[in-house]
Amino acid sequence: MRRILQISLAVLFLTQASFAATTITWWQFWTDPGIKPVIKAMVDEFEKANPDIKVELTDLTWSNGHEKIVIAYSSGTAPDVIELGSDWIAQFAANGHLADLSESVATDSGEYHGWSLATYKDRLYARPWFLGTRVLFANRDLLKRAGYENDFMPYKLSDLKVAARKVHLLGKDIYGWGSNAPEKHRLYKKFLPFMWSEGGQIFSDDGRMCVLPSVHTVSALTIYKELHDSSGYVANQRGIEDAFLDGKVGFIISGDWLLKRIELEKRKINLATALIPGPKFPGKSFLGGEFLAVSESCEHKDEAMRFVAFITSPENQVRFCQANRSATPSSKTAQQDPYFSSTEPLKIFNKQILSVKHPPVDPDWVVIEDIIEKAVEDALFGSGLIAEPLRQAQMKIEHLKNK
Amino acid sequence: MRSSKATAFVLALPWIVTFGIFWLFPLLYSFAIGFTDYQLLARDYHWVGLANYVNLFSDPAFLAAIKNTFIFVGGTIPFTTVIALAMALLLNRSFKGRGLFRATYFLPSITSMVVIALIFTNLYSRGGYVACLAQLIGFTPPEYGFLYDRGTALYSIMAMDVWMSVGYYMLIFLAGLKAIPDELYEAAEISGAGRFRQFFSITLPLLRPVMLFILVINSIKSFQVFVEIFVMTKGKFDTATMVYFIYDSGLTTHFSFGYASAAAYVLFVIIGLFSILQFFLLRRRQPLW
Known part of the structure; x- marks a missing residue:
């Protein structure tokens, strides 16, 4: 048993x-x-x-x-x-x-x-x-009010700068460009497309040297700062998207989540989307x-x-x-x-x-992006030479990589 | 006798165990890992001696955090203390609606700091109430808002902190004022002392223990400022304080627990020294005023 x-x-x-x-x-x-x-x-x-x-x-x-x-x-x-x-x-x-x-x-x-x-x-x-990538979003109504034809979209960064300024001059509480305030994991994603489109890089091709303060990156940061200074609505990502959807901002760079917001919140906006402008159109966006x-x-x-x-x-x-x-x-x-x-x-x-x-696949990337964001913050909100924050960022990144 | 000691020990045991596990052990453990290169994701770590401490004092971000913390402490404590004392003196008098005023002034102290920080973020924004108020009295507000300007961000958070804290310290001052015997004021009045003299010769000296308590706890709280910074600026625009630096080094960007622990111990020493200094200054027998 x-x-x-x-x-x-x-x-x-x-x-x-x-x-x-x-x-x-x-x-x-x-x-x-x-x-x-x-x-x-x-x-x-x-x-x-x-x-x-x-x-x-x-x-x-x-x-x-x-x-x-x-x-x-x-x-x-x-x-x-x-x-x-x-x-x-x-x-x-x-x-x-x-x-x-x-x-x-x-x-x-x-x-x-x-x-x-x-x-x-x-x-x-x-x-x-x-x-995920980012494209240029524009408010077609504001562009029309600024005197642009119905099919206009900027191909070069200089066109974007001029158009943003014209929109900015439309009146009180209207801004040309949604400019990201310093915000972790956000600001660098807006600046890097400018840098890449202008031919700048973070590291040399062999990945050994940080080449951040190159002529190309300085040029990109100069354009980015000019947009920020001349037409910027400065807020965090959510803030600039809110302002854009409220019809206050002419151009912003954003991702596909904004399309979702427009649809789900039933926003009435005369939306236009375009590829990132750059010297060689289309410019390089963030991946x-x-x-x-x-x-x-x-x-x-x-x-x-x-x-x-x-x-x-x-x-x-x-x-x-x-x-x-x-x-x-x-x-x-x-x-x-x-x-x-x-x-x-x-x-x-x-x-x-x-x-x-896309950014380098680097175990220290989260720290490197923080350093780049600080450099962009210093350039946008500081008063010194544009190249100086980039040079300091280069030193910090090299120090980090040599540890 | 022995049995009563044993009973006391048994009764205190839950606290002793909790203190040992959740306070003492982390305290000693973090002190130990402050001498290592311990990183959360790394599989092993090594003894680095004083390297973390040496690196901290050559790290511009840490030095800026120390500077910002001292600005915060130095800029908030005197205002908080003086305003709280003034309010306590006013509310120590009897007048109609005194209870309502007391409750109203205390309200920010029982409101969530996150909620207050979010409200003030709005007030400080471009075109917000504070900007409008500044324009009304002839000041040009920062272009992108008070929290998006390196010249005003930290000071704006400090102003909010003073507004938020005064009610709590006012209540402690009020309790101190109530403990001063009326006979002293009556005797002073008979001797011909005016209100000014009474304040400096009776009120302030007798409030010294309360003042010491307020200064010490307010200093500790101010040295540890974090939530306001986290919610309002995330340490941007030159607002990163020491605790924010520790959080950023240990728990967000770098995950360097060794480095963050060393920074925490620097803060611990600073707070300790500051508290000892305050005890020393306010415990002297001869009057300070």
Whole structure:
């Protein structure tokens, strides 16, 4: 009798074990009511198609998500799959927290844009989900009042400067240019397109030297400051977008989230979008994106990779982008979906994505961007020579890299 | 006797355990990691001796943070103390509606600092109430708003801090004033002392313990100013103070816990020295005034 009981228990245990699903944890940032159901539905579908895998979803917020992720990796409580902004990948990869995905993505690498953002020391550490860039937004009504034809958009930075000034002179409480106040992770993204479009770089081609105070960067910062001084509405990103949507600002540089705001808030604005101006039109815009990475500590890497491949599949990218009004999926197949050419602004975003640059994939980038932002702040709000803050930034960056 | 000591120890044990785990251990641990290159994301760390302390004093950002902190402390404490004392003296008299005034002045102290900071961010903005007020009295306000100007950002936050704090210290002064026996004033009046003389010979000397308490706690609070800076400027426009620097070094941009811990201990020493100085000055027997 005892033997039968023992055998029954063993069989029961083995049966349980064989049917027990593997649980993988996923931390992601999309919590708003429009997009969260889509995320949830994708997870449900994945679980249905893979009954051996359960996915535990945890939401992060943009305000402190980075800190939470850092603390999780530092304390050994990181999730299996994690959404990372492109600027953070090198920081986590360099410290050995992300799994090397180079082998597992080789088969479909041609399908996706944006691999370079996740490549650190020739190894791949994350899969591109969707990309993000910035374009020029203009208020067509203000341009008309300033005497411009209906189809006018600036091709050169000098044209932008003149047009912004003309709009600025329209009257009280009207401004030509939405100029970002110093704000972490924001200001440098507005300045770098100017710098890249003028031919400036942060590091030399071999990556060994910081070449920030070059003639090109000084020229870019001079134009940026002239726009700021002559026509600037100075506020944080949200503030300048509010002012733009209220019809007070002629031009701003922004991303696809502004299209979402205009649609969801039913804003009445005579909107025009255009590619970033530059000496060689179109100018270079900023490229970033959201990526899915697998933690090195993950015990079920195959299952995690299956999940990542599912979420970033072309069909799911289209679903996500439509729900989130994101303009630029990383999948080339997804980009062919009629949705991405259904409106003029979406077309502009998909043209701009062909003329973009991204910051160096550097574990110290978060510190470097802080240094660059301080230099731009000093140039815009200080009174000294434009080149001086850039020279100081160069010294700080070189000091950092020589540590 | 032994049993009562044991009972006292057992009763105090929850506090001792909590203090040990959440205060004493972090305090000693952060002191230790101040001598290492500990970074949150790195897998190992090394002993660096005094390098963090040496680097701090050649770091322009830290030196600027020290300067800003001292400006904040030096610019807020005298105003807060004097205004709070003046208000306490006014409200120590009996008049109709005194309770309402007391409650109103105390209101900012029980309001969330984040809420106050957000309201003042609005007031200080371009075209905001403060800018309009400045124009009315003939001043040209900063072009992009008070918080977007290096010449005014820190001082604007300081003004808000004074406004926010005076009600609380006024209440403590009021309690101190109530503790002064009326007989002293009656005797002084009989001796022919005027109000001015009574204030300097009776009120101020007898308020000295209260004054010491206010100066010490206000100094500690002001040296640790953070929330206002975090909400209103994020340390931009030359407003980064020492605690903001520690936060930025340890928990945001750099994640350098070793470096941030060293900075925290510099602040600890500064606050300690400042408090000792205040005790020394205000505990002297001979009158200061």
